[in-house]
Amino acid sequence: MKKSSVARSLFTVLLGSVLFANPAKAAPKPDLVITSFGLKSWGVCAPEKPVFTFSVTVKNQGKASWPSSVEPPIVVKDMHPGVLDAWGTGVGIAPPLKPGESKTILVPISYYSGNPKHMTANAPHPFQAFVNSNHIVDESDFTNNAGPGPATWNGIKVIMVGAPQGCPPVK
Numbered sequence: 001m002k003k004s005s006v007a008r009s010l011f012t013v014l015l016g017s018v019l020f021a022n023p024a025k026a027a028p029k030p031d032l033v034i035t036s037f038g039l040k041s042w043g044v045c046a047p048e049k050p051v052f053t054f055s056v057t058v059k060n061q062g063k064a065s066w067p068s069s070v071e072p073p074i075v076v077k078d079m080h081p082g083v084l085d086a087w088g089t090g091v092g093i094a095p096p097l098k099p100g101e102s103k104t105i106l107v108p109i110s111y112y113s114g115n116p117k118h119m120t121a122n123a124p125h126p127f128q129a130f131v132n133s134n135h136i137v138d139e140s141d142f143t144n145n146a147g148p149g150p151a152t153w154n155g156i157k158v159i160m161v162g163a164p165q166g167c168p169p170v171k
Contacts, residue, residue, distance in 0.1 A: 029140040030097070031062030032072060034147035037129040039159055040106060045167035050108035051119065052161060056129050056147065057104040060097035062140050068096055072132040076107045079126045079158060080118070087112045087119075093131075117170045123163035126153035 036057035043050040054076045066072070077088020091107050109127070112119050119125075129147030132139065139145075149157035 028063035028099075030060050030064050030066050030099070030137055031140045031144070032093075032097075032131045032137065033059050033061055033144050034074075034129050034131055035059045035102060036104070037147035037149060037159065039161060042164065043108070045111065045119065045164040047111050047113055047168075049111055051111050051164045052109045052127075054107045054109065054127065054129065054159070055104055056107055056131075057102055058093060058097065058131050059102040060099055063099050065096045065098050066137045068094075070096070070136055072137045073134065074105055074107060074129060074131050075133055076109060076127055076129045078109075078118075079128050079153060079156065080122060083115070083118060086114050087125075088127075116167065120163040120167055120170075124160040125162075126151070126156075126158035127161055128156055128158045 034056055036055070038055050040053045040055040043052060045051055056074050056076065058074060071092030071094045073090035073092050075088060075090040077085065087109065089107060089109060091105050093103065093105065097103060107129070128149065131145050131147075132142070133145065135142060146157060149159050151158050151160045153160065
């Protein structure tokens with residue numbers, strides 16, 4: 001074996017041991033979780049008015065925050081098939097949460113103008129809360145972004161909400 005081959009082999013072994021002994025440490029990241037999710041109040045069943053208002057508490061249990069130019073959304077929506085993104089809303093979290101910090105945000109759900117009959121005919125409604133569903137914030141764990149709920153509907157934690165009262169007649 002040539003001296004150059006032995007030197008290259010020795011160098012490769014040493015370099016490998018240095019790389020594995022000192023792996024690059026990943027930068028700390030935020031980790032957003034919903035710690036509380038509940039129906040705060042009933043509203044008015046009328047066009048352009050909130051029908052329900054949910055209270056959602058989000059905690060950053062990670063080791064870093066995120067840039068102030070970014071507002072990860074808290075989305076609350078009815079999970080019925082065919083409705084998913086049509087009856088719900090999102091509210092951005094601003095300012096960014098520091099590590100360990102929590103914030104309670106009110107999320108109003110407006111009258112479902114696209115299909116008002118759904119509000120009464122398809123009750124109860126399985127509402128789910130989710131934070132950072134669009135992954136706008138790079139988190140350490142995206143698997144814990146769904147909110148807790150007292151009920152399980154199709155395998156997901158939800159709050160089952162009855163039909164709003166006093167809705168105008170639908171033709």
